[in-house]
Amino acid sequence: MRIYILCDDSSLGDFEHEHGFSALVDSVLFDTGKSSVFLKNAERFGVNLPEDVVVSHGHYDHVGGLLLLTGKRLWIRKKALKPKYSGDRYIGAPFEWEEVLSKNETRFVSEKVVEIKPGVFLMGPANLRNRVFSGEFLVGKERKIDLFEDEQTLVVDSKGGLIIVTGCSHRGIDNIVLDAVETFKKKIHLVLGGFHLLRSSEREIEDIVELFNKIDVKTVAPCHCTGKKAVDIFKERFKGNLLECRAGVTFEVSN
Template sequence: MKITTLADNYVASGKMGAEHGLSLYIEIDENPVLNQEKLNILFDTGQSDLFYHNAKHLGIDLSQTDLLIISHGHYDHTGGLAKFLEINDKATVYIRKEAFWHKMHNGKYIGIPNKEKLLQKDNPAKNRFILTKSIFTPISPLLSIISTPNKSLTSANNFSIKHDGKTEPAEDLFCDEQYLAFQIDGKTSLVTGCSHKGIIDIISDTQHITGNKVIEVIGGLHTSKYSAKEIRELSQKMASTHVKHIQTGHCTGIEQYAMLKESLKDRISYNYTGKSFHTKLMLN
């Protein structure tokens, strides 16, 4: 599995752009022994069409993408959704229905941009959407979409939702959040967008759902507001898991990453726009 970052908060090269958002291009090689076909997957679309322009610069043809997975319904992960549907007429889109709820932060709308157009009956792209419902959705012999149980968050961070015609906002429990699990030989590489439900709980729940050890985490940890004490606690908890490799960025926070790096050392690396890397799953 090869991952190329098409959009993230930072970029190492001036030839590409960065934004507050996340978009990962994932290439799965064919494996006849395991009955795994070759797949090109886009995981989230950032907050604009920047992912598309960066992909062009990297020589990646997004029209050949087979699957799009939306981790949750925030603008910084879905802002390029309309652009993707414009340039790609074949990919299946895996998204939870709750991603279309009216999502807010401090009372400001931060949900899917122009979602009304996406949901119009005469929009042909709507037929390509698969609304995932289960906590475990297999999409190939080695890949599945995971959605962990909902629970009240320890740090709500003023995220709220409106849905089902209700006028009063309610706490957002991130029922829409889902993750991509690449599994082989009893081990899992877990791709996450923002880890709003708490990365330690997500890892634990994923292991319970799949029966496999999570040894690699790729994506944002949602720790940019964490204090030094909270980072120390997270580092201690992470050190007690089976996770040996973390590629993180986006909502993790630069200062928080530096503190995590001090504790976790070579187990954690920083992701950025334009970076390509292979899963460490086969090395452990």
């Protein structure tokens, strides 16, 4: 199985980048960044986009490219369609959802875990455990605190263990990996995507690395919203492998 990073905040060589995330995970497109960057980079890779498209959550930097897709099968939670804000700034979809939904087949996900292809699952929203949300991110016309009930994670059950692909991990990357272990009762081979640790303290990040070590996560590929401080702490303290994640990077994983 091969994973292509189609969009990230940085890139290799001639590949383009933007603030956003998109990855082609075998036969599933996970997120679309905020513009056409994911399409341009897919063309540079020489790969075709698959029928199945997963939306991790409803922020513009993960759904913006959906407007460019036609005839796909979208896997999305209904709450991703609600207006989203960061304080007073609108950060939801930069289009009318009906325009996207009418051009594609939509599968609204309501189950905690659903198998969308043999060995390929969507899981979420993660159990919050003791996580407490501030008022930074808001949702709906009432602008309530966003608990990210639309957030979902891609989990691939591979020979070497679970492959976990996240968008932004707003409900906690620690909660996501714990849910995966508890749900599938298997070791984790790779955690790839945005870990959303930009504003986390060193202690909080160290606790997450300690958890990853404790449950024996083999490899991490922090992308997008993880932050340099968190990547540096992973480099220093994580006992497994740390892979660079940029647009233009590919990863080979044994099925």
